[in-house]
């Protein structure tokens with residue numbers, strides 16, 4: 001089984017710890033991970049802001065770079081959803097515009113192989129107890145793409161519940177969007193900030209010391225809001241919790 | 251009003267910013283949408299075949315829209331055969347002219363109205379007023395809006411932005427100007443408020459000789475119109491007057507009664523969280539000795555055929571106006587409906603208004619961005635309209651222009667104003683991402699200057715740092731870590 005890590009441009013640039021945690025976690029579970037250096041960005045920001053044509057070269061690149069891998073594991077719900085939900089649209093719209101089959105073929109090829117990290121752990125490796133240790137009170141925010149587009153469902157909760165030392169506390173209004181929304185966060189900054197403030201307050205009220213998600217883009221918004229509020233809650237990616245052991249807490 | 255957009259409204263971001271600061275409004279909306287959200291979820295969870303019903307609803311609408319030309323002619327034929335008169339209106343102006351002329355022919359100076367989105371879309375009340383005809387809204391919430399000289403902010407509960415105290419004041423101050431005054435000593439008890447409205451409206455029902463309505467559905471096989479409502483006020487209007495004029499969007503058709511059955515299950519649970527709708531009125535043309543003597547059906551296009559020409563956007567025409575997407579929307583919950591500056595607010599408004607009226611208007615062009623794309627609207631929509639997909643599709647049109655249909659003619663529209671800098675940034679980012687060497691150089695520059703990054707950004711970045719701290723830039727990107735520690739090849 002050849003497994004590639006698609007770390008995503010946000011993690012690569014701003015949250016390299018998350019990428020290193022995925023590598024440590026998967027290696028501990030006996031998976032050899034490769035990191036093709038030709039990878040960059042899935043094109044989500046372009047596509048969602050209305051620049052589908054600008055996303056096309058990135059779609060094509062994704063197809064080239066990850067050819068030949070059995071699985072492409074991605075520590076981001078929204079980037080995984082971009083590939084699975086929107087690559088087929090990029091492909092079919094290019095075809096409808098008479099610009100060939102190439103992008104549609106990329107979609108056909110990568111969609112079934114591209115998995116969000118918790119999907120890969122639970123569905124492919126068949127594990128929920130990854131042998132992690134994380135002695136903190138944690139609340140989980142199911143990000144919109146993970147929740148509604150990918151339908152991650154119970155997977156992240158099952159993984160977190162199996163972590164030794166971790167106390168999982170329920171987040172009130174968990175299913176409500178945090179207000180990030182990519183360029184929405186700056187195009188409609190006032191609404192985004194109001195949504196972020198409500199989410200941050202809900203997080204603080206749980207009394208958790210860390211808020212966990214499967215997506216560092218949302219985390220940048222939630223964590224940035226918490227930090228501005230002066231709250232001591234730490235934003236943490238699920239990979240970093242699952243990578244933690246008695247010897248090394250991430 | 252201009253095809254569904256209120257003239258003179260600022261673009262969504264500015265209007266939303268003001269709305270977000272209104273604490274009373276936020277409180278009213280949080281309470282109202284929170285309650286109905288939970289009740290809808292419970293009502294839907296009761297049905298084990300909800301997913302199948304939803305798929306059937308979407309499929310019926312999709313198929314009907316595909317063959318709309320056929321069903322429209324069938325409706326015309328059946329309604330005419332049943333004693334009604336069918337009129338065709340290409341746009342708002344034509345529809346208003348038809349209705350105004352029909353009212354004039356009766357010699358009446360006033361009409362009672364059943365709550366209707368189509369007549370709001372065309373600005374019928376204003377058009378009638380110009381012709382010296384007074385239109386009385388009879389839906390309780392529409393009455394509150396009309397008396398308060400206000401605008402609706404929700405498609406089902408137009409006065410959702412008002413609380414009981416505000417409604418009491420509007421009734422006490424304004425009812426006398428429009429008819430029977432509010433009783434002395436009116437309190438904000440819901441029962442008292444309802445009684446005041448009942449007395450005020452009863453007078454109008456008994457006097458009116460012309461009624462104007464919309465319709466939720468038109469059943470093509472018999473030419474039957476259906477109005478569903480909760481108060482019974484609609485039924486008064488539909489049965490008491492001598493003349494009934496119904497203005498109905500051409501997308502409201504369902505082919506058969508069996509199809510109607512699907513929607514009569516989907517609609518009440520999605521809109522009011524009820525198992526069954528309280529008042530369902532159905533009528534076919536005119537009936538001797540029962541109800542109105544004259545019935546006119548005005549079939550309204552007003553941008554619908556053009557919307558139908560767009561293979562991605564046309565799913566918006568499946569909408570049955572249940573308002574579930576508004577109630578669940580986190581953006582709507584914080585801004586209310588007025589910020590959308592459009593007859594159709596919330597997620598459905600954000601995809602319908604820019605299609606029905608075009609995106610030349612700055613406000614209409616800003617609506618597709620009024621969403622974090624969280625997908626909650628799509629999840630609850632009873633006819634499975636993929637609202638986020640249509641939003642993104644319309645953003646593409648705003649950003650780049652493109653081919654659209656206008657009154658049946660294909661035209662190319664220009665990008666909406668204000669997208670040049672964004673387009674340059676998106677192209678530059680895509681260029682860099684397609685060259686991992688350039689990406690790496692940018693990452694290294696960021697790391698080298700990490701101590702110098704300001705806490706608050708200037709320019710467009712200010713929108714981020716006004717409410718959020720920035721993440722600290724790491725010393726080393728993931729790819730640099732990987733190459734140094736995991737890869738044999740050095741960078």
Ligand code: SF4
Nearest residue numbers: 569570572573575631
């Ligand atoms: S778009 Fe769907 S959820 Fe929204 S009002 Fe229409 S039918 Fe209801």
